[in-house]
Amino acid sequence: MAISTLELSRPANPTLKNLSNPKKRTTMSVFCLFSIFLLALCISLFTLYHIQSLHARTISSPPWSFMHEWERVTNCTQEHMAEKLRQSVIFLPLTDLRYAGKALQGHTWFMSSMYDTHEEGEVQYQQFPSESSKHRVLCLKGKETHDGSWNSYALAWPEALPFNATLLKGLTFVSYNHYNYDNIWHGLSATVPFVAWHIRNGCESPSRWILYHWGELRFKMAPWLITLTEATFGGAPFIESFEGVSDNQPVCFEKAVVMRHNEGGMSRDRRIETFDLMRCKARMYCNVSLEGRIHEASKQGLPVIGMTLLMRTGPRSFTNESAVIGIFEKECAKIDGCRLMVAYSNNLTFCDQVKLMSLTDILVSPHGAQLTNMFLMEKNSSVMEFFPKGWLKLAGVGQYVFHWMASWSGMRHRGAWRDPNGDECPYAVDDRRCMSIYKSGKIGFDETYFSEWARNVLSEVKARKLEEAANKTIASTSSCACG
Numbered sequence: 001m002a003i004s005t006l007e008l009s010r011p012a013n014p015t016l017k018n019l020s021n022p023k024k025r026t027t028m029s030v031f032c033l034f035s036i037f038l039l040a041l042c043i044s045l046f047t048l049y050h051i052q053s054l055h056a057r058t059i060s061s062p063p064w065s066f067m068h069e070w071e072r073v074t075n076c077t078q079e080h081m082a083e084k085l086r087q088s089v090i091f092l093p094l095t096d097l098r099y100a101g102k103a104l105q106g107h108t109w110f111m112s113s114m115y116d117t118h119e120e121g122e123v124q125y126q127q128f129p130s131e132s133s134k135h136r137v138l139c140l141k142g143k144e145t146h147d148g149s150w151n152s153y154a155l156a157w158p159e160a161l162p163f164n165a166t167l168l169k170g171l172t173f174v175s176y177n178h179y180n181y182d183n184i185w186h187g188l189s190a191t192v193p194f195v196a197w198h199i200r201n202g203c204e205s206p207s208r209w210i211l212y213h214w215g216e217l218r219f220k221m222a223p224w225l226i227t228l229t230e231a232t233f234g235g236a237p238f239i240e241s242f243e244g245v246s247d248n249q250p251v252c253f254e255k256a257v258v259m260r261h262n263e264g265g266m267s268r269d270r271r272i273e274t275f276d277l278m279r280c281k282a283r284m285y286c287n288v289s290l291e292g293r294i295h296e297a298s299k300q301g302l303p304v305i306g307m308t309l310l311m312r313t314g315p316r317s318f319t320n321e322s323a324v325i326g327i328f329e330k331e332c333a334k335i336d337g338c339r340l341m342v343a344y345s346n347n348l349t350f351c352d353q354v355k356l357m358s359l360t361d362i363l364v365s366p367h368g369a370q371l372t373n374m375f376l377m378e379k380n381s382s383v384m385e386f387f388p389k390g391w392l393k394l395a396g397v398g399q400y401v402f403h404w405m406a407s408w409s410g411m412r413h414r415g416a417w418r419d420p421n422g423d424e425c426p427y428a429v430d431d432r433r434c435m436s437i438y439k440s441g442k443i444g445f446d447e448t449y450f451s452e453w454a455r456n457v458l459s460e461v462k463a464r465k466l467e468e469a470a471n472k473t474i475a476s477t478s479s480c481a482c483g
Helices: 002-009 014-019 022-060 064-088 097-102 184-200 223-233 268-285 321-333 350-358 369-376 396-408 432-438 447-469
Strands: 126-128 137-141 152-156 166-177 208-213 216-218 251-259 305-311 338-344 362-366 382-387 412-418
Touching (some): 137 166, 268 369, 268 396, 305 447, 321 338, 321 447, 362 447, 382 396, 382 447, 396 412, 412 447
Parallel strands (some): 166 208, 305 338, 305 362
Antiparallel strands (some): 137 152
């Protein structure tokens, strides 16, 4: 009995005994899990190796039928996308008639859906393609010269131009002018921002110009403006007429710059820089050098003062030219070294005017486009301006444009004389209808006022030139800001 009792108390299986020990049971579980992990890792690595091998074989020697089918699908998708992009191009009227009453405000009226790029003190412009256009190019359609709302514009991706579109290579300048290109003042105002952009962009010059007035196409500039543009940009401007293009055929541009605010937004320093370049380029073009004049002096050794009466014929001319000439001639004769010149701008070529202005220190002239020549004088030269009756009250801000231009080009506006006498208006003195009478009025004279005014300006110019005579730097026309 004792033996059998002992046998029953002994464990029948050693393993069961080990499992009854918690520490040994935990160790065994960890070992099993680690074994399973190693097995799974080996299987994964083996699978990945075979996938990579299969992928490498597929790339190195793809089935031709598969590649051909892939290329066909890709081309089909690209063509389908280009087709959709072409269909998505929407042309809008160049002039938005909703803003006809405030055409000069903000970004409205011309290409009204677009905003300008404008950095502080710089010119306002639009450039295509650019980041702001999402790298799309500008497209135009229409050849209307009487109603700008029939001409239109759109943006398109270069890879998906509108149907039947023509792409013009090179740089295109697109100019909007609320006034016109025949008047040299208004034409110059529209040209100045392009010159400023030209300076700030590596002196890049355009392949063509497109001119708009109220969205209507224009095909010519004043001859004076054409020559100035040729001198500035190094070649005669090609004004696009879209010859051979139908009215409904789109024309797109590889690169285009659009200006619609004239000099708006430009700082005075930027304007002076722009006029400096145009002056320099004009003198180079006309082979005008100031070197001889710098050293020119009167018999008494005093610097020469050039006083020019730039006269008009017709509207805003002097009623008694000989009397006016006599007054300034008398005052000029009192100053050693003063030389009086009398000229009519309509009798002078562009280069004649460049040469005349380069010899002028004091410009005496009625209000009018001929005063645009002032920027061709040396900086710090003086301007004396004359107005007919009625302009002060009724002409608006436009009467001050040459006062502003003097500042923008580095000149000194010495004031204006306004004739108190002239044609009578049948309406009230402040009636806007009177301006139609006063606008083209003649200008009289006041001998006492003119004499004193001329004497003061001559005295100031003489003092300045004496001060500058010893150390004045010779103005060079051998090189300009844009080579």
